[in-house]
Amino acid sequence: MDTALDIRAQIDADTHLQTEINHALSAVADGLNTGSDGRVVRILVRTLQASWREHVGFQHEVIFPILEARYGDDVCGTIARLRIDHASLSQCHGEVGRALASILESPPGDDGALERLLRVTIAQRRTHFQQDAELDRWIPETFTRLECALCQRWAAARQSPRFPLNLLRSPERPYPRLGGRLN
Secondary structure (H helix, E strand, C coil): CCHHHHHHHHHHHHHHHHHHHHHHHHHHHHHCCCCCCHHHHHHHHHHHHHHHHHHHHHHHHHHHHHHHHHHCHHHHHHHHHHHHHHHHHHHHHHHHHHHHHHHHHCCCCCHHHHHHHHHHHHHHHHHHHHHHHHHHCCCCCCCCHHHHHHHHHHHHCCCCCCCCHHHHCCCCCCCCCCCCCCC
């Protein structure tokens, strides 16, 4: 197993999944007045918080320690901002998840409030992923044995297969568009 390749594949899969979640959140927000696609809402209820926990866990337990050990103060500011965003977005995702689960039960009473919540969350997520992209230039080409062991410990502590990032790592499966059709 090439751990360096796995780390990059994990980052790419997470980026793709989080982008698709943004598309799905936008599709739900756009469709509130006309009736959002219940299938997309159900997918978001299941994946929004679970995928975020994986995103945060991978960064906090693998990426951040590797970058902090290698680059110290050069990356500390970016990592500190991302940690704050992770906590803030975790709260937003909890609120969004509860709101989406409730619209599966009955139509929302105030479409405007839910739409604002979704739009604010989407904007925060986009800003966060722009900051995530700043870390890309710091990701090393090769990893030390200790860094590989860190990644392997993280992976071993996860359910196998790791949900939902594993959905995007299968070469024989097309990437789903959460807000639309399969590619």
